[in-house]
Amino acid sequence: MNSATPSLKLQLGILASGSGSNLQAIIDRCNDSSLQANIALVISNNPEAFALQRAAQAGISHCCIDHRQFEQRDDFERAVVAKLQESKVELVVLAGFMRLIGDTFLHAFPQRIINIHPALLPAFPGLHVQQKALDYGAKFSGCTVHLVDSGVDTGPIIMQAVVPVYDDDSADDLAARILVEEHKIYPRAIQLLAAGRLKIEGRRVRSVPAFPPTPVALHNPPLQND
Ligand code: GAR
Numbered sequence: 001m002n003s004a005t006p007s008l009k010l011q012l013g014i015l016a017s018g019s020g021s022n023l024q025a026i027i028d029r030c031n032d033s034s035l036q037a038n039i040a041l042v043i044s045n046n047p048e049a050f051a052l053q054r055a056a057q058a059g060i061s062h063c064c065i066d067h068r069q070f071e072q073r074d075d076f077e078r079a080v081v082a083k084l085q086e087s088k089v090e091l092v093v094l095a096g097f098m099r100l101i102g103d104t105f106l107h108a109f110p111q112r113i114i115n116i117h118p119a120l121l122p123a124f125p126g127l128h129v130q131q132k133a134l135d136y137g138a139k140f141s142g143c144t145v146h147l148v149d150s151g152v153d154t155g156p157i158i159m160q161a162v163v164p165v166y167d168d169d170s171a172d173d174l175a176a177r178i179l180v181e182e183h184k185i186y187p188r189a190i191q192l193l194a195a196g197r198l199k200i201e202g203r204r205v206r207s208v209p210a211f212p213p214t215p216v217a218l219h220n221p222p223l224q225n226d
Contacts, residue, residue: 009038010194013089015080015097016044020051021179022095022116022186027058029187037194041087043080045099061087067099077104084109091193094148095186101148111200113148114193116186118178120144120160125153130178131171139220141165141174143182145189147200156203159189164220 016023023042029035042055042062055062063083070076081104084092094101094115101113119129121144124136133141142162147155161181165174192198192207199206 009036010190011040011088011090012037012093012190013041013043013084013087013091014039014051014093014095016042016049016051016095017046017098018049018051018096020049020054020095022182023051024054025183026093026095026187026190027054027060029191031058035187035191035194037091037190040089041084043083045076045097051095073100073102074104077102081105081108091190093186093190100152101150103150106148106150111147114158114189115146115148115153115155116182117144117146117153118175118182120162121146121153121157128171130174133165134169134171134174138165140218141178143178143185145185147205156200156205158192158198158205159185161185162218164218 012026014023014026026035027039030037030039039060042051042060044052044062044064045067047064047066049064052062052064065076065079065083067076070079085108090112092109092113094113097115105113117125117129119125119133120140120142123138124132124141130141140162142160144160145158146153147158149155161184163177163181197207199208
């Protein structure tokens with residue numbers, strides 16, 4: 001994504017259904033200027049979402065569009081898209097938004113919708129993924145920022161972070177460890193987009209110029225320390 005006019009901040013529309021801790025991380029990084037973007041609008045489909053309170057507290061425009069008021073997903077999406085377009089949103093950021101994204105939405109914002117998912121995609125798409133990682137016996141999990149396409153958590157991967165899974169983890173323990181990393185990588189991924197540092201080539205999203213390679217491998221259990 002190119003920012004043709006670097007002096008103008010990328011206008012974000014953030015969609016959240018729940019607590020909004022990722023929204024908060026993005027607000028905080030905009031406020032300390034490590035993220036050169038502006039949150040134009042926050043929308044929730046859930047009137048009870050704490051994310052709406054976070055937006056209010058930060059003085060950010062926000063509204064609820066309750067999906068239960070619409071018979072068809074298409075009509076719900078049309079209402080959301082209209083609000084986002086009214087606010088001149090350039091990048092749609094799904095931050096714990098628990099609705100599937102359909103064609104109406106995708107066509108309105110082609111390659112301009114991103115999501116964060118609490119697993120290392122393509123492993124464990126969908127819901128309850130921390131429990132799924134535990135049940136599978138994975139030794140690492142993590143989080144993924146990706147472009148949204150018509151599949152469930154299948155779009156091109158922008159950034160990932162890895163965390164270890166420990167033998168005595170509960171799903172909540174693992175979710176909390178992953179969430180800490182979500183709060184780091186989501187604002188960073190948005191900043192890379194805002195700065196025009198990412199080139200989308202089919203499934204591969206490259207950094208331009210490229211970053212130096214990450215010089216480590218991770219092992220769990222560790223190689224030493226018996
Ligand atoms: C986050 O863990 C996010 O990755 C996940 O919901 C949580 C929202 O937390 N999203 C999904 O599972 C999307 N399918 P938050 O409301 O505190 O940001």
